[in-house]
Amino acid sequence: MSLTEAKQHPDTRERILDAAEALFVEHGFEATTMRMITGRAGVNLAAINYHFGSKEALIQDVFRRRLTWLNEERLRALERFEKEARGAPLKPHQIVEAFFGVSLRMAADTEHGGHTFMRLLGRTYTEPSAFVRQFLADEYAAVVPRFKQALFRSLPDVPPEEILWRFHFMLGAMSYAIAGTDALQLVAEHELDEKDPEALSRRLMPFLLGGLRAPLAGQAVKTKEKSPRKAA
Amino acid sequence: MSLTEAKQHPDTRERILDAAEALFVEHGFEATTMRMITGRAGVNLAAINYHFGSKEALIQDVFRRRLTWLNEERLRALERFEKEARGAPLKPHQIVEAFFGVSLRMAADTEHGGHTFMRLLGRTYTEPSAFVRQFLADEYAAVVPRFKQALFRSLPDVPPEEILWRFHFMLGAMSYAIAGTDALQLVAEHELDEKDPEALSRRLMPFLLGGLRAPLAGQAVKTKEKSPRKAA
DNA sequence: GTATCATTCAAACGGCCGTTTGAAACGAGC
């Protein structure tokens, strides 16, 4: 009874997932040891293998816990817009909003770990480990084709291949934006004002749309001409 | 003499740097072991500690070997434009060309390892390891303020803070673009055509410029609503 | 109480890590 003063164990699994998530962001998968995780979580070393089976399985569960919901939410947002449109092609800003807006909203949640997770996710797109990449590919299998198709319909004048590249560029911009302050300090030696995450969305979304709808590089843009400002 | 048929050792240091560079891209710093590096380089395990002192020092030398030149080249390109301009502010596309064009040109060099290095560099912006981040900050100390100043002058109507963020977004887009095919396969399950690196430049530069010059989010760009939310 | 199941624990396992060592091999100058 009174022997254990703070020993309460409010779901060992969850404590481990939280600790692992934070440590993976800080140090990466390989550099994060089981002893670091269990130490931070305040549980026994063997708890990871007992509850998850292996370190690899733990990594996958860290992603599954939030990524499944995130992708479902992305699809729900897209479908909401498509319902509104009644069969008409969506506007680019709607598609961008459905995919990246949902992500940024999760990144804005600093209370329940959404921010930490989105940083991890951004870091992981470039993660080379084979099994992680395979895992991500599976998790995205349901959502990516839907957004590709929506973009193709939305921008019929842009070659599909070009659209895929720009989608990729947008992913990169967002990931850096969220992984954020770390790399940013390279650019701005002093803290860039607030952590206000809604502000990030206000900054990032125009950039993404500007890039997505930029004129194609059909011919050299370099000439002295005055870059024909095309109105949307 | 004829005893050694293929034993020729064309600079052990260089062989180690090449092997390490490639392996760091594939597996990350932590997951790449000295034995993997020396094995691939065909040199003795102790050679790394003999020639570089430690694994950490090797990592730094891998970067120094190319990054110093890259940043000097970036500065040279910027200064060339500034000389042309005779004191007038540069055009955004010139600044972007000076910074990112040089990078993309190095990424286009698949013969001498420039491509491998740029992939590593992109991966490393999000690298959390403290000493790597500190090292990068030092290496960029000479070049970043120059480009910041050029951008501020080039876009006097855009708040400096906004410019820094957009520079950051551009960095992210480029890094993903170069780190490239790996994360891209998430989006395009089949190979995206060529590896032609000049094509990447043709695709990326319009995107970057479109993002950089996108209208601010001050007011809604879209006709529908005015997004009355305003705090700042 | 006793039996049953899930969970926690301290301790140990083999294996690979980055690094060090001392001797062997090499090469240039004489």
Place this chain on the structure above:
DNA sequence: GCTCGTTTCAAACGGCCGTTTGAATGATAC
């Protein structure tokens, strides 16, 4: 030839890795 400084080599070092074990503990139902 020999010397001397540089480079390579096989072998070993202590230490930490992810995982496993078997016993202790807790909770639940009878």
